[in-house]
Amino acid sequence: MMRFLQTTLVALFIFSVGASSGWCAEEAPVMDVRYWDSTKGRFNYEYELLRLALEKTVEDYPAYRLSHHNENLGSSRGRRVLAEGRKINVYAAPAREKLGALEAQIHSVPIPILGGLMGYRQLIVRENALPAMATITSEDELQKLTVGQGQHWPDVAIFRRNGYPVNDSGRLSSLFSMLEQQRFDYLSLGVIEANRELAVHQPKGGNLAVVPDLYLYYPLPVVFHVSVSSDLLAERLEAGLRRALNDGSMEALFRAHFAEALAAIHQEGRRLFVLDAPLPDLDWVPQSEFPPLMRLKGADR
Structure with missing residues (x-):
């Protein structure tokens, strides 16, 4: 009985000291980043780019925990689940006009991540x-x-x-x-x-x-979309992508993943039909597409 009382008193002392100092191991902030899988050809690049943006901002934001969710939700249901922000809170997809109640619950980070490809x-x-x-x-x-x-x-x-x-x-x-x-x-x-x-x-x-x-x-810029319930994550991704864009690490990652596709669209004798498509009305970050790709002959429109 005496040993039980001693152990209890020690535990209470440690708890009271921690509480009075404001410290608690479980209170360390962690940013949960729950990514919804995209198509097979894009997933590895987008997931690595997401991690790169998070790493570029580790000194300015909380520690993060990155995971991915690969349920086959479909585009419409996926955006509804994203807007809720519980199961997933970020995914990559073409930019859209911000129309309707659903889109109001989704923040689109205005930095295209696929170089126009x-x-x-x-x-x-x-x-x-x-x-x-x-x-x-x-x-x-x-x-x-x-x-x-x-x-x-x-x-x-x-x-x-x-x-x-x-x-x-x-x-x-x-x-x-x-x-x-x-x-x-x-x-x-x-x-x-x-x-x-x-x-x-x-x-x-x-x-x-x-x-x-x-x-x-046709112009189809792909961006990260984030639930508005995770506005700090959206802010962090924009900051991280800006840094990766400015220091060249984003384009290096892009070219490492898509060298074969880049070679294919530059091949001799390929047929290319250019369709008209207006860009979504977003507050685009200037020069965020990769100029060498966008200057490809036959697509300057």
């Missing part, structure tokens, strides 16, 4: 359509075919603005089987996504293929 699109078709796709030399010919896109993707409005028929009734995970079932003629994905997503989602026994030398381009 996401605007270069490759086409996935059924293999038996490859010969016909090889003969296309004008945008008018492509506009006779229907493109498949995911529900609520910002690309849908861009295609329709430019006179392209669109089927946007599926999610990314279902678009490949829909293409095989001839629900539309081709699927358009980013040059850094097309081959990897096809490898993952090719239907069993499927015969889908990437058109090798035909590209579309």
Whole structure:
């Protein structure tokens, strides 16, 4: 009994000293960064860039704990979950106009992170359509075919603005089987996504293929989106990305991940159709795209 009382008194003494000094081990601030997975071709880069931005700001902000969530939420539900800020509080996606109650709950960090590369699109078709796709030399010919896109993707409005028929009734995970079932003629994905997503989602026994030398381009800046409930995180990411942009570490990481895609869009003889698309009305950080990529001949529009 005496030993129990002594132990209790010691514990109470330690607690009272800690409380009176304001110290408690569990009170050390930690910034929880809960990232929602993106497509396979982008995830590693975006996750590393997110960590880079956090590391660039370790002296000015709390310690952080970075994790990722890879549930297949879909674009619309994913943004609702992001706005709530509980399960996830940051993800990377094309910038959008801030319209409606949902978008008011999402802060878009105004620094594009993919150097304009996401605007270069490759086409996935059924293999038996490859010969016909090889003969296309004008945008008018492509506009006779229907493109498949995911529900609520910002690309849908861009295609329709430019006179392209669109089927946007599926999610990314279902678009490949829909293409095989001839629900539309081709699927358009980013040059850094097309081959990897096809490898993952090719239907069993499927015969889908990437058109090798035909590209579309439209401005499609990708940014980090953060729940407004995590406004300190949004502030931190903007500060960290500015530093990574200014010291060259962001572009170095970008080129290390996407050298193959950069070479592909610069190849001799590639066909490129440029679509018109206005940039979202955001407070863009000046010169935040990588100039060498944006000066690519045929995309200066």
